[in-house]
Amino acid sequence: MRSIWKGSIGFGLVNIPVKLFSAVQNSNLDFDMLDERDHSKIKFQRINEDTRKEVPYEKIVKGYFLNDRYIILDESDFEEAAPEKTKVIELENFVDIESINPIYYETSYYSEPEKQGEKAYGLLLKALIKSKKAGIGRFVLRNTENLCVIHPMDNVIVITKIRFQQEIRDTSDIKKVDDKTVSKKEMDVGLALIKQYSSDFDLAAFKDTYSEELLKIIKAKAKGKRAVVKKLKPQKAKSDDLYDQLMQSLGASKKKA
Structure with missing residues (x-):
């Protein structure tokens, strides 16, 4: 290193x-942007918004928009700060x-x-x-x-x-939830559910499966094949009632355990 x-x-x-x-x-896997027609790499250019012409790097300056106009800063300004x-x-x-x-x-x-x-x-x-x-x-x-x-x-x-x-942005604009809307029995089952799923933190147990599956697809396509990717389907609750959903979750976690 x-x-x-x-x-x-x-x-x-x-x-x-x-x-x-x-x-x-x-x-994450590293991808290049290509022209679909011939797979040539795409290059990005610095374009003047008004003239639509490319601007040479040495002609680019940095400006801060203040009071309806740009204040241009040079290298000495940045060095001072x-x-x-x-x-x-x-x-x-x-x-x-x-x-x-x-x-x-x-x-x-x-x-x-x-x-x-x-x-x-x-x-x-x-x-x-x-x-x-x-x-x-x-x-x-x-x-x-x-x-x-x-x-x-x-x-x-x-x-x-x-x-x-x-x-860190302030949370004052975020809608807060009143905890009085939660009943005691809902809270009890919620705590039981957390306890049921609690364990020591093991980072190795969590894998970046998206990149792994994507690499399988890439390797398969390189051989002219199509990889089979297993997708986990989210379970749906049988009821719209929060307490019923919690009880179903608690039962499902016990079965899994």
């Missing part, structure tokens, strides 16, 4: 030199990781210590595990300041980017 960032984790007055590696990868290009992930405080709502999570990176930082890295890793805490810090990646959570996983310190508060 090739590292995407080199710097250090600032733990108090201790700097731990590390390299970051992407911890995630896309499971950019955060200081520090190479330190500065730990600002420590929190219970359960207190971080999953809506904040973005993407994760594995960190690997440089040789001179192995002891300090090991100390931070063990301290995080023992305290059951996660660190909150900031770092600059590709000229952008990022908020992150520093947490342990499989004896590796993971750096997970999280969103800032202003990136």
Whole structure:
């Protein structure tokens, strides 16, 4: 694996030199857009909306629409606003990781210590595990300041980017449901259904079946054949009554178990 960032984790007055590696990868298949007539690749062009002519890359500028007109920004404007290009992930405080709502999570990176930082890295890793805490810090990646959570996983310190508060939309425009509309017996069966389906989280049990089935179809078509794909049909409830639907679901889950 090739590292995407080199710097250090600032733990108090201790700097731990590390390299970051992407911890995630896309499971989707990679497709090219082609001309149906001869299967040539499709290229995208930057077209002037008014003249419909292609615009050379060096003639393209960035503008922000404000008060009925565009304000044009140049490279110096972006450089002025950019955060200081520090190479330190500065730990600002420590929190219970359960207190971080999953809506904040973005993407994760594995960190690997440089040789001179192995002891300090090991100390931070063990301290995080023992305290059951996660660190909150900031770092600059590709000229952008990022908020992150520093947490342990499989004896590796993971750096997970999280969103800032202003990136989360308010829920005030979303219609809320009054819990008084749910009866006690419906709630009791709902809780029983959750208990029936409860288990330890095992990510390996969940597969990207869409990509797998699509690849089967591609390989079959390459041989001039047609793959048979089994599709799961959603079960339909026999009643429109919520309580009856819950009871049917509870019975079906018991049979499955």
